[in-house]
Amino acid sequence: MVTSPKKSAAGLPAREKDARASPCNMNPVAHPSGRCPLLHLLPQGKTDTEHLQHEEQITLPGTLPIISPPQSEPWTKVPFHRLRRAFIATALILATTPPVLAANDDGRVTDFLLYNGMEVVVIPDHHAPIVTHMVWYKIGSADESPGKSGIAHFFEHLMFKATANHATGELTRAVAEIGGSINAFTNRDFTAFFETVTPSALEQMMGFEADRMRNLILTDDVVKIERDVVLEERRWRIETNPGAILDEAVDATLWQNQPYRIPVIGWMHEIAQLNRTDAVAFYNKYYSPNNAVLVVAGDVEPETVKVLAEKTYGKVPRGPELLPRVRPVEPQQNTKRTVTLTDARVSVPRFSTHWVVPSYRTAEPGEAEALDLLAEILGGGSRSRLYQALVVKEGVATGASARFQGASLDATNFAISVSPRGDAKLADLEAAAGAEVARIAKDGVGNDELDMAKDRLNRSEIFAQDQQSYIANIYGSTLATGGTLKDVEEWPDRIRKVTADQVKAVAARYLVPGHSTTGYLVPKTEN
Numbered sequence: 001m002v003t004s005p006k007k008s009a010a011g012l013p014a015r016e017k018d019a020r021a022s023p024c025n026m027n028p029v030a031h032p033s034g035r036c037p038l039l040h041l042l043p044q045g046k047t048d049t050e051h052l053q054h055e056e057q058i059t060l061p062g063t064l065p066i067i068s069p070p071q072s073e074p075w076t077k078v079p080f081h082r083l084r085r086a087f088i089a090t091a092l093i094l095a096t097t098p099p100v101l102a103a104n105d106d107g108r109v110t111d112f113l114l115y116n117g118m119e120v121v122v123i124p125d126h127h128a129p130i131v132t133h134m135v136w137y138k139i140g141s142a143d144e145s146p147g148k149s150g151i152a153h154f155f156e157h158l159m160f161k162a163t164a165n166h167a168t169g170e171l172t173r174a175v176a177e178i179g180g181s182i183n184a185f186t187n188r189d190f191t192a193f194f195e196t197v198t199p200s201a202l203e204q205m206m207g208f209e210a211d212r213m214r215n216l217i218l219t220d221d222v223v224k225i226e227r228d229v230v231l232e233e234r235r236w237r238i239e240t241n242p243g244a245i246l247d248e249a250v251d252a253t254l255w256q257n258q259p260y261r262i263p264v265i266g267w268m269h270e271i272a273q274l275n276r277t278d279a280v281a282f283y284n285k286y287y288s289p290n291n292a293v294l295v296v297a298g299d300v301e302p303e304t305v306k307v308l309a310e311k312t313y314g315k316v317p318r319g320p321e322l323l324p325r326v327r328p329v330e331p332q333q334n335t336k337r338t339v340t341l342t343d344a345r346v347s348v349p350r351f352s353t354h355w356v357v358p359s360y361r362t363a364e365p366g367e368a369e370a371l372d373l374l375a376e377i378l379g380g381g382s383r384s385r386l387y388q389a390l391v392v393k394e395g396v397a398t399g400a401s402a403r404f405q406g407a408s409l410d411a412t413n414f415a416i417s418v419s420p421r422g423d424a425k426l427a428d429l430e431a432a433a434g435a436e437v438a439r440i441a442k443d444g445v446g447n448d449e450l451d452m453a454k455d456r457l458n459r460s461e462i463f464a465q466d467q468q469s470y471i472a473n474i475y476g477s478t479l480a481t482g483g484t485l486k487d488v489e490e491w492p493d494r495i496r497k498v499t500a501d502q503v504k505a506v507a508a509r510y511l512v513p514g515h516s517t518t519g520y521l522v523p524k525t526e527n
Contacts, residue, residue: 109475110302111485114309116318117290121475121485122305123297125468131298132472133205134194135213136480138293139286141266142188142259142327142409147273150230150266153186154274155282157226159193160184163215171208174201188260189409190480196469199299206312213287213316223276231272234265242343243350243521249339250519254354257328258410288319293479297472325482330356330411333515344524348398351426352417353433353518357404357510359412361482368406369494370502371414371510375404376453377445377503378436379416383452385436386416396424400433409481414510426520437511444504454495461492 110122141152162168175182180197195205238244248263255261265271294313296305333356360368379386379402386400398421405412416437418429464470478488 109485110305112302112306114289114314116314116316117288118292118294118309118313118316119479120294120305120309120313121296121479122300122302123295123468123471123475124300124302125297125471126299127466127468129198129299130196130468131199131202131296131300132194132196132469133202133209134192134295134297134472134476135209136190136192136293136295136476137286138189138291138322138325138480139191140187140189140409141262141264143286143325144259144262147270148278149262150264150271151274151278151282152191153265154227154230154271155279155287156184156186156191156193157230158216158218158223158279158283159212161222161226162217163211164217165211165215166208171212174204174208186264187477188264190477192476192480194469194472196298202296202300202305203308203312206308210312210316213289213292213313216283218276218279218283220276223274223279227271227274230265231268234268234271238263238265239268242341242345245343246339246341246519246521249341250352250354250517253337253339254356254413254517256331256333258330259327260408260410260413285320285322289313289316290318291322293476295472295476295479297468297475325409327410336514337517338520339517340520340522342522342524346521346523348419349426349520349522350417350419351430351518351520352415353430353516354413354415355511355516356411357414357506359408359410360406361409362411366494366498366502367506369491369498370506371404372406372457372495373450373453373498374440374503374507374511375402375414376457377449378402378440380453380456383456385440386418386433389436390418390429390432391421394432395421396432397421397429407477407481426522430518434513437507438513440504441508441511445500447500450498450500450503454498457495458492 108124112120114120139152141149144151160168160172172182175195175197178197178201180195180201182195184193185191193209197205238248251263252261294309357371358364358367363371376384378384379400381387382392384400384402386402390397390400398419400416400418402414402416404414416433418426418433420426420429474488475485478484
């Protein structure tokens with residue numbers, strides 16, 4: 001599986017904005033607000049997003065160890081990291097010494113550490129007798145060694161193999177027998193594994209996950225067979241999909257120094273060279289309790305989870321101390337670059353323009369929130385400027401959107417995308433979209449427009465709280481990329497404080513036409 005999906009100076013839980021004008025035709029669960037669901041399948045060509053590990057389970061993003069024919073999934077799917085903008089209206093306090101519990105004032109969210117360094121977050125939700133159990137490892141594709149692209153995703157596959165205590169498939173069968181769901185996903189910045197089951201099965205799930213954290217049996221045959229599966233996944237998901245090929249080329253062009261330029265699934269020739277020695281070294285270095293976060297959300301109580309976590313995960317030895325996740329820094333962007341893919345398989349052309357911008361983790365205070373709102377105003381659905389101008393009024397586009405990938409450990413990507421209708425030309429649509437961006441950079445946005453954008457964001461996040469898996473993802477992805485529980489809590493207030501001048505400032509500072517990368521996907525004609 002591959003995923004993709006950062007934070008402010010305070011390390012905030014970033015909301016990745018991927019607002020779409022088109023309907024969410026792959027929505028497994030209709031979102032109460034009418035917006036696209038906060039979870040998605042693989043956007044067309046975006047290998048930094050999730051695949052399904054078990055295709056029959058559409059509950060959460062994951063991978064595909066068993067490959068099926070590729071789906072034509074538009075770029076307009078809402079990305080996974082949009083989860084992290086969710087509105088959480090509870091007071092939170094982090095524990096600083098293990099294993100003492102630290103709960104918020106109403107006891108709803110609890111955070112504690114095991115003695116081996118594993119952080120545990122408990123989010124009680126008694127609406128239904130189910131529980132979501134997630135283990136997040138602070139390792140993603142951007143942490144891979146040069147020449148070993150795809151190993152993070154590859155190892156996610158290997159985690160479903162036999163251990164010293166359980167046969168291959170035993171965990172999956174145990175979940176299926178009780179009607180639960182299981183999956184996993186790899187991102188540029190983390191890898192996560194999860195099960196949604198009845199509360200009575202929580203201890204069993206913890207036992208399985210604690211076991212495979214250290215007891216995998218990795219033989220040459222196991223590694224070779226699963227490597228072939230990943231190679232086939234890449235053929236189906238990327239090599240046969242013109243949009244995916246283009247998006248990889250755009251990422252490789254946009255990022256000049258950052259490892260984000262490398263696809264999460266990896267390059268074909270490097271995947272083919274991965275071996276047992278690589279897998280064992282990766283396992284020993286990164287899969288340890290002190291490099292993991294456990295999130296349990298659902299019909300549970302913190303004290304119960306604490307006892308079970310100590311009984312299972314607490315027995316796993318602490319792993320090696322890891323160095324800070326310091327990666328190459330992106331140089332100043334000072335050129336306009338274009339990437340064009342012409343392919344006979346393309347039926348609907350599109351263009352997308354991308355800029356390198358700060359994430360929630362790297363931005364100055366208030367900048368990431370302003371970028372979030374800029375994406376909402378510019379391309380956040382049917383009320384956005386691009387949609388109203390190009391789809392509703394002029395009728396020259398089938399969809400128009402803007403996306404801010406705020407939930408990244410490092411600098412990130414802001415993009416706009418438009419698909420033409422009928423005989424409309426990409427050049428004309430690009431000019432119109434660029435003019436709208438320039439208008440905001442020059443004239444700013446109105447206070448009423450800004451207030452409505454804030455209301456839309458907060459309303460959709462309030463509705464999202466009804467999905468316990470969403471909340472578990474928010475906390476897990478925040479903590480796995482250096483954020484805190486407090487960051488989740490304070491996001492709504494920071495959004496409310498953004499001013500129109502701040503939105504204008506980030507548009508003028510970062511969305512510079514001459515500092516962008518634009519990808520064109522066009523059909524191949526007889527000429």
